[in-house]
Amino acid sequence: MKNSFRLPVWLSSAALAGLFLSPASLRAFPPSPPHVIYGMVRNEMGQPIALANSQIILTTTNGVQITGSLATNPDPSVNYRLTIPLDAGISADLYKPTALRPLVGFRIQVKIGQTVYLPMQMTGNFLNLGKPAQSTRLDLTLGEDSDGDGLPDAWERLLLSMLGGGTLADIRPGDDSDGDGISNLDEYLAGTYAFDPTDGFRLALVGGTTAAPLLEFLAITGRTYTLQSSTNLTTWTPVQFRIPAVGAGAPLQPSYRATDVRLLQVEPALPPGVPATSYFFKAQVN
Numbered sequence: 001m002k003n004s005f006r007l008p009v010w011l012s013s014a015a016l017a018g019l020f021l022s023p024a025s026l027r028a029f030p031p032s033p034p035h036v037i038y039g040m041v042r043n044e045m046g047q048p049i050a051l052a053n054s055q056i057i058l059t060t061t062n063g064v065q066i067t068g069s070l071a072t073n074p075d076p077s078v079n080y081r082l083t084i085p086l087d088a089g090i091s092a093d094l095y096k097p098t099a100l101r102p103l104v105g106f107r108i109q110v111k112i113g114q115t116v117y118l119p120m121q122m123t124g125n126f127l128n129l130g131k132p133a134q135s136t137r138l139d140l141t142l143g144e145d146s147d148g149d150g151l152p153d154a155w156e157r158l159l160l161s162m163l164g165g166g167t168l169a170d171i172r173p174g175d176d177s178d179g180d181g182i183s184n185l186d187e188y189l190a191g192t193y194a195f196d197p198t199d200g201f202r203l204a205l206v207g208g209t210t211a212a213p214l215l216e217f218l219a220i221t222g223r224t225y226t227l228q229s230s231t232n233l234t235t236w237t238p239v240q241f242r243i244p245a246v247g248a249g250a251p252l253q254p255s256y257r258a259t260d261v262r263l264l265q266v267e268p269a270l271p272p273g274v275p276a277t278s279y280f281f282k283a284q285v286n
Contacts (some may be wrong), residue, residue, distance in 0.1 A: 030095035033133035038081040044143025044152035047222040076224035076255040078284035162195035191220035214274040219258040241266040
């Protein structure tokens with residue numbers, strides 16, 4: 001990893017605000033409710049990482065370290081979760097050595113085997129970062145990003161070789177290099193080829209009945225797929241589905257984690273009495 005750097009993210013001073021305004025809080029023990037940081041870690045080719053010998057490590061400027069493993073969570077869009085103990089700051093001593101206080105800087109690293117990586121990119125909503133009893137999603141990408149556009153160099157070089165040459169500056173996240181209506185960034189996240197206009201992540205209706213439509217999309221190794229339905233294109237609801245290829249009695253499942261590359265057909269489970277023609281569907285990949 002060539003581009004090691006420290007991520008200057010700070011725990012919010014708002015963590016103390018309620019403690020000084022509320023009499024009930026003043027009577028509390030030194031710990032505040034913990035903060036949870038969670039998200040998805042991807043490698044330089046966009047694949048989610050879930051390895052037995054991998055860890056995510058949060059280290060503060062004063063040496064406190066909190067670790068967790070990279071693995072598949074009940075939420076298919078998450079492969080790590082760190083629970084951060086927070087100290088209320090109303091006594092001189094920390095209530096435990098691993099507790100954090102507001103305005104303490106930290107960096108996040110990913111360790112795979114004996115190699116430690118600093119993420120080249122950290123994306124998320126930092127509004128609640130460091131607040132007690134709140135959570136923050138931070139998605140991390142490993143790899144080298146020499147032009148700072150959010151796409152790893154290795155992925156961009158592969159795309160350039162398939163497009164016939166060029167420089168890293170020619171590949172931009174918002175561009176659509178193969179003209180299929182899907183941005184380069186979305187192709188990277190989905191694991192599809194940004195040089196092949198027939199390869200993008202799309203959901204198609206391929207058969208079925210009015211009670212049980214049959215949908216199809218391209219599933220890529222390592223990604224997890226979920227399905228949502230709507231009758232008005234405004235409110236979307238997660239929907240479980242069956243995979244007919246499994247055979248008779250295929251169970252309902254809320255998501256599918258791909259172990260290979262294939263066109264996957266799924267049958268959404270709809271409420272009885274409502275025809276499938278009343279529904280719109282969309283698939284999400286993580």
